[in-house]
Amino acid sequence: MSWRKEQRRAERGYHHGNLKEALLQAALGLIAEKGAAGFTFADAARMAGVSAAAPYRHFRDRDELLSSIAQRGFEQFEARLSAAWDDGRPDTVTAFERVGKAYLAFAREEPAFYNAMFESGVPVDANAALQAASERAFNVIRAAAERLAALTPPGTPRPPAMMMALHIWSMAHGVASLFSRGDAARRKLPMSPDELLEAEVLIYLRGLGFPIDRRPPARGAEPPPVPPEAPSGSGVPPGRPWGKPK
Amino acid sequence: MSWRKEQRRAERGYHHGNLKEALLQAALGLIAEKGAAGFTFADAARMAGVSAAAPYRHFRDRDELLSSIAQRGFEQFEARLSAAWDDGRPDTVTAFERVGKAYLAFAREEPAFYNAMFESGVPVDANAALQAASERAFNVIRAAAERLAALTPPGTPRPPAMMMALHIWSMAHGVASLFSRGDAARRKLPMSPDELLEAEVLIYLRGLGFPIDRRPPARGAEPPPVPPEAPSGSGVPPGRPWGKPK
DNA sequence: CGCCTCATGTAAAGGTCGTTCACATGAGCT
DNA sequence: AGCTCATGTGAACGACCTTTACATGAGGCG
Known part of the structure; x- marks a missing residue:
């Protein structure tokens, strides 16, 4: 006993x-x-x-333990997003994509942290340190959006970076919550959460005027990704950012 | 006592x-x-x-009560989304937008239902009836996406409706979870959740080739919404689906 | 070296929950 | 009128959260 x-x-x-x-x-x-x-x-x-x-x-109590974990989670989250962003190398769009994938990877690989951070009911403003950590993580996305916004092709209006960041965040969080988590919210999908998010972001970026046209990259060799940095034409080419049509 | x-x-x-x-x-x-x-x-x-x-x-136990509430929630959710969709009247894009707003409105106005449905940890597949109700709700979005997909301008590839539906759902859910709910996850925003989602969806649709160019509609009179139904040009005009640039 | 102090751990107890069980009640059928 | 069965009661069990009074021992100080 x-x-x-x-x-x-x-x-x-x-x-x-x-x-x-x-x-x-x-x-x-x-x-x-x-x-x-x-x-x-x-x-x-x-x-x-x-x-x-x-x-x-x-x-102090159970909640404080929980929010400590959430805080650590945000710190690791920031680290992973930062690493994925890698200061925009080799090119902004590729790096941006990588951040999206890192978001999903974190949700998948660190379910405990993700749970504590977003699904435990711990209010972000419970704790100043928690709030700060959460903000630092978001700032990675925001900084990336900033760089991306600066690249909008000439002739198209420049979107507010903050808005872009919030959009991207909501996409990543939406996909993660609905499709990419523990057995809870899982639905049957015609494609993997990663592919789903990638297509979503690409279509979104195209809507902002970025000349995106990428199909799921042939595994192995990385093709020279996107006409490097300075986009040429204005307007959007009729590419297909999602997989081949059946 | x-x-x-x-x-x-x-x-x-x-x-x-x-x-x-x-x-x-x-x-x-x-x-x-x-x-x-x-x-x-x-x-x-x-x-x-x-x-x-x-x-x-x-x-049977507490969980069954919870899942009963979630089920009812999905039923009401379906009703609200259906009403908002209104079979695509007066035009598909406008109606689609309305569905997005209805999603957020539901999350805001029925926090208890939304909570039980998406944040209570009740697995969707706990109960056959629950799963069915959830599917029926999603099918409203899916049907709307179907109609929208059928409208892709000539010259642009037609996106899979299912994918579109999942994208839209993830956007709405992401915005609702992160920004539009009870005091829990609330962050400070430069725009309302509704505006945020609207811009996000419009940019996304533009990325699919829809000729969208709408600023926040002048309150009061509804302008003839979008060059009605059959879009003319291919390619995307350089409009600005978010608010004026300050 | 011996002693003191205070951070860190323990046991016990009170209150709440979820859940089960044997029993009570009474609405509706015969 | 009497029976039956769905529906509600009270008591009891074990688990949890949290507080309180008390125990322990590591590290600083004389």
Whole structure:
């Protein structure tokens, strides 16, 4: 029954030594398994081998633990988006695409973080640090949009970068929430979430006047992506940013 | 203390008479207040003036109540989207726009339903009826996309309607989740969620080759919306689907 | 080295929930 | 009038969150 707890205590002494971190890790695992809603403070404590009251020495309550995780999530999110953006290399559109994919990849590969960040009910403004982290992540998208907006072909009006950023964010978040997450919201799709988002973004960019015409890149060799940087013609070519028609 | 309950019982007798419905209504109110996560079965029972065990005569468990609400939500959702679509009157693009707005309006005006449908963790496939209701709602968007796809100007490839529908859905859902919901996910925006989504959809449609050029419609008179039905030129005019550039 | 202090952990207890079970009630059929 | 079965009750169980009083021991100080 409780010799297990005694045992653990024997191994590590009365003081845990690194409980805060252990709790965060435990919670991360539990959220990944059962969602933020199903995650329990008591379980995290058990998993760390301490009593149910111990966590309260490190977090005001369950919500604070959750928002700590959300904050870390936003930090890692920012890192991944930043890396994907890679300051716009090799060209702005390609890098932009990569950011979209990174968004979905994060949602897929870090379900616990994504859950805590967007689906746990933790208000972004619960915590100043959380809010700041969230903003830094968004700023990556925003900066990318800024660069992209500066490239609008001559003859077409330049869209507000902030608006573009919000649009892209909503597309990525929409696709991730509806189609790319745990068993919860999954629907049957005629294409992968990645392809879906890619086509969506490309069509959107074309609507802004970018001369986009790419089909799913032939796997292997990367073709010289898009007539590099300075777009030539105005108006939109009749390309097909989604897959071949059946 | 408990004379209240006695009182209620005196008013309505031992049998409630309409408990199932009362529970659904109570739950709806509670979810609107505190979110699906904070909603409690016991509270709903209290609110209906019955004991905590009574609800189990009508719902297998808390999750079944939740999914019943989600199902109703999808039904009302379908009704609102259908009404907005109005079979494509007066013209397809205008009606399509209206569907987008109806989506956001529903998310805003029926937070309890929206929450149960998309944010409560209820899996869509929990219940056959739920899944069917969800599909019927989506089919409204899909049918609209179908009609829209059939209108692609000559010279531009015709996008798969299903893909369009998924794109539109993800945009609407993304905007609603991130910007248009309860205090939870609210960020500061340079424009209203409605405007944001409208611009997003218009730009997207333009990317598909639709000759869209509309600024936020002057409130009051509806201008002859878009060169009616059969679009003339191919290629995309350099219009500005978002607001004036400050 | 011995002692003190304070951060960190524990056990116990109170309140709430979800859920089940045996039992009560009474609406409607016969 | 009497029976039956859907519907509601109360009590009880185990889990959770959170608070409180108390225990432990690591690290600083004399």
